[in-house]
Structures are given as structure tokens and as C-alpha cells.
Amino acid sequence: MHEYRTHTCNQLRKADNGSTIKISGWIHNRRDHGGVLFIDVRDHYGITQVVVYPEAPFQYEIGHLPKETVVSFVGVVMLRSAENSNPKMETGEIEIKASSFTILGPAEPVPFPVFPEEIAPEDMRLKHRYLDLRRSKLHQNIILRSKVISSMRKRMIDFGFTEFQTPILTSSSPEGARDYLVPSRVHPGSFYALPQAPQQFKQLLMCSGFDRYFQIAPCFRDEDARADRSPGEFYQLDIEMSFVTQEDIFKTLEELLHGIFSEFSTMQATPPPFPRIPYRQSMLKYGCDKPDLRIPIEIRDVSDIFATADFKAFKETVESKGVVRAIPVKNIASQPRSFFDKLVEYAQSIGSKGLAYLVWSEEKVKGPLAKFLSDDNMKNIASRCDVGLGDVVFFVAAQEHEANKISGDLRTKLGNDLNIIDKSIFKFCWIVDFPMFELDPETQKPVFSHNPFSMPQGGLEALLSQDPLTILAYQYDIVCNGIELSSGAIRNHRPDVMYKAFEIAGYDKSVVDAKFPALIQAFRYGAPPHGGIAPGVDRIVMLLAGEQNIREVIAFPMNQKAQDLLMNAPSPVTDKQLKELSIRVTPIA
């Protein structure tokens, strides 16, 4: 017989009745009936019930081992009677009558229970992550992650992509997030940087003619964490394709994402093609560039109506180049007064001066705004917002940027509070037509609004002839249920267009040459038109696992302060190490 096991804990079935077997695993749970003693033994695969009768000389010992001790049992597979079967367990129709046991890995009492699964403090979970990872939910999340990545890889290869590895020790890029720096021993005073993304490498690979690149790529950014943003490091399914238009990339990603989400979830995912929403339209209708399309509310602009209406506060806002936005909500006219009061309070807490609203009730249109508006105004609003009896429209007046944010936050809050979000679907969309440039609020000069490497729509001609602020980029985001999975772009692969774009953003040729020497040189020797995208693996798994926090799908995540509580990183190093690196640590006053 094998030293440790003949079967896993999720292998034995009715057909094995009578076999003498050996299983090993953790003591998951124990039920001591005085006479008969039940032990649930757990391994990676599942749970099997072991029964120990009073005749067994080791009954007392096994009944008093701490839970989570690793043991191995030899015994005979017995059928359970119908009333003693457990339909909730895959092995629930059998049990093992133990004839001997061995302690393989003694255990001390655990600091928090592996079973039943309770929510332990997160710092303790992270400190004892090996225990936390035994919990079924987390264990399954990590398995799901592995399967999702494996499926991504298979699908990409089936699509004709080639997988690459790009350097982890690379150079600091002056744009974007803060870099993690690694000192060089051989070159005192010089530093490597960990890649924020393999952006330039994948573009260089296109210049090398590889045509279709992908990588399950680790990315490093020294920025603060969020619930959906792990600090320090994360993984992207990094993709780049040559001789493609934006639509070609969309088509590939739609097939990939719809395939993955359909494979790993029973929830319905948007079938291709995903809706394409221009950036400006998204900012208006949803107040943000990562809309949760499950919320059945669309914001409308009503600035023109209030420009002529007799409500001073809104009229003045419009006259000072602000906007008035309407948030129509169906069937909430009967909500109690407190509902509206709380919403007004919330609006003020996120920076709105107030929150006016109109209620289409039985007799007439009511609400704080009603007395200032003519019947015509009301009619126009109702038709613009597509509301009628029983509906309510909220109004936000502010400068455009602020109005977008406030109305978008209100839309999300209304969606959550009114419980009108369909939690059983994945709603995908593309946000397209991001502006190439925007005005720097301080200098009032154009700066790159998102990605300086994106190709401007209209190419060089647009850069030469259009107002920079009207130029759109072949730049896009893929969004699912209000979570941004990735940005992407058709890249600017023409040196002349690149220099011109940077010139508009206030950088001369030498700056481009100095900042991006490899790329700009590569583009000089024949670069194919190319573009790509890089959906976040962690976020995709988070959505598929139904988790609210990205740490629940990462085996060894850092905490919000970018500390690894398990390995105790970051931590000071020895003077010898510092000396080798020509580094002296000095507090900065």
C-alpha cells in the first residue's frame, strides 16, 4: 500500500464498497457520539467521512487531536444506509471504517477556524495565509484563477497568438505611475525599474514582425490600493496585434471575454458585439467612463430647458457655462419623504450644492422645483427624460466635470439603494473615442488626456489642421458591470505623427528621443500599424468568483499599505547588502 494514500478525499464511491484503502488529509471536523466517532478528513479534492468505533484502541487519541492535524487512515470502505447518507457530500454515500491511523503533520490550535468559514480579521488572514487558503471559498477562488488563466492561454494560442516573456528588470519610464526601483550593484547609483506594463516591449515585438503577442504579464505600480486594485503588483492578459483596426481588436476581445465568462459562470454575459459608447456620451449618460450598464438609469442634459426657465439658481449655472443634468428614475414617486431627504443629504456630502427633484404624482407634478417651472417646462422635461406618472427626476446643476461626477455617483447610489441592479448578468461595453488632448487646468495648455502612444483619429492631418481639443484618439476601455477591465489603443507607429503629437502636448523632438529611445528608433525602420489591450486577470477572476475584493482571488496579496504580512515585506536589509549596492539610507527632513 502507498505510504500516504491510495485515494484522495473525493474519490471513493459506492462501487469501492469493501475495499481496504488509505486516505490522508486534514482533520476538518469531528463529531464524537461517545460510542461512535466521526472524523471528516479534507484534502484539496474534497472530504471523506471516517468512522472510528469504540473497539479501535486509538479512538481517544484521534478524538482529541487539534483540528487541522494532518493524519492518514487505513480502513475499509463501507456503504452508508440511505438515512445515514449525506447528499451534500460527493462521498456522502460511503464512509471509511478506520483500522489504523498515523499523524503525518501535528497541529497546534489554529488562530481562526478553517471550518466553519467565518470572516476573520483580514490582517490575521494575511499573516496566516496558508490557513486562510485552506478555506473552501478561497481555495476554490485560487483554483478558478488557475483555470481561467489556463483557458485564456489556450484561447489566445488557438487565435494564433504567440506567448512571450519580457524583462522584469527594466528601465524607469518617466510617464505614468510611480515605479518600483531596484538598485544596480554593478552600476552604482543606477536603478532598474519593474515594469508598470510591458507596453514598450510588446510594441517592439510588433516591430519585429511577430504579428500577434500575448503574455500573462506581471505589472508593478507603486500606487495606493483599492478594493478592486491590488497594491504593488497585478497581472494582465497583455495583448498586441499588427495590421489591425480598432474593430479587429474588439472582435478578438469580445470572442475571448464572452468565451471566458460563459465558460466559468452561469451568469449571462453580453453577447458580441458589445455596445460601443463614445466617451463624451458615457460621461453624460452615466457620469463616468466606466458605466455599470446594469443600472437602468440614464442621465439627460436639460441645460437648455433651464436656460430659459424661471429658476434662478439653475439659470445662473447655465449662464456661467455650467450644465443642468436630469436623473430620471421610474416608479419611485411613492417613496417616503425620508428617502428623498437622505438622497439630498448624500448629494450634498459628495459636493453638490443641493438636489432638486420633481415627482410625477397623481394630480400634478410636485417637488421642491415645481413652483418655479411652467407647464411647458415640465412637458419638455418629461419628454426629454421619458418619464410619466409615478416617476421622479432629480436635478444636478454644476460645472460640467462636477455635474458628471455628482450625477454619476447619484445614479450608482440609486441603483444600489433601490435594488434595481440585475445581479445575474455581466454587462460589457466598450468606451471609445477618448479625447487625445485636454486642457491642463493650471496652464490652460493641451496635455495628453490618456495615452501619449495612441494614434490620433485622422492621423497627422488631424494634428495639423484641427483644434487639438477636438481630436479623438483610437483609445478605448473595456468595462464590465462598472469595473474597468482594461484600456487599450491603436498605437501611434509613425515617427512624424508621434513628434507632432508630443509637440502639441508641449514636448519637443529631443524629449521624445530621450524618453522613448527604443520605440521611436524602432518606428524609423518600418513599423506595422498595431494596437492592443491588456485586461486585468485579477479583476476578471474577481468578477467570475463574485468577490467584492481583489485580495480574495490572489493567493498571497499584500495589504492595503502594500505590506506582505506573511513574508514580512518590505523590511530593512543588512548594512552589507546596502554597501554592495552603494546605498545609504538617510532620513529626509
Added chain:
RNA sequence: GGACCGGUAGUUCAGUUGGUUAGAACGCUGCCCUGUCAAGGCAGAGGUCACGAGUUCGAGCCUCGUCCGGUCCGCCA
């Protein structure tokens, strides 16, 4: 860097207007129990109420400060 919420037993939490000895469940220890599967029953151990100062006759509760944690804003080309 900023805002908000939180910190009470190993764990999850309750703790009334500031008032006697700070409670429950799970876990742990002991005992009872031969069919449970979140087993059940009885008993027991287990507390610097995050820390410090203040108000008060009296503070888990009120005030201020500090620390720790989470969420959000900034940040994330």
C-alpha cells in the same frame, strides 16, 4: 496627503440615559451520549473593553490625542 467607518474573550458580535460582578454564539478543556455530517447535552477556563490623557462620585459608553484596520478621494500614462 485627505475624508468616513470601525477596534469589547482565540473568532464573530451584543452591551440600554454614564451606574452592582462586561454577556451570547462558535472555538477550546472536562464529563455524558453508538449514526452524526454546522451533531446534541452538562460543566469549566478564557477580558489591559486598542493605547494615553481628560470630564465625572462613577467611563466599554462622553471629550481630546495617538496607534491599528477597512472603505473611499487624491493617485493609478
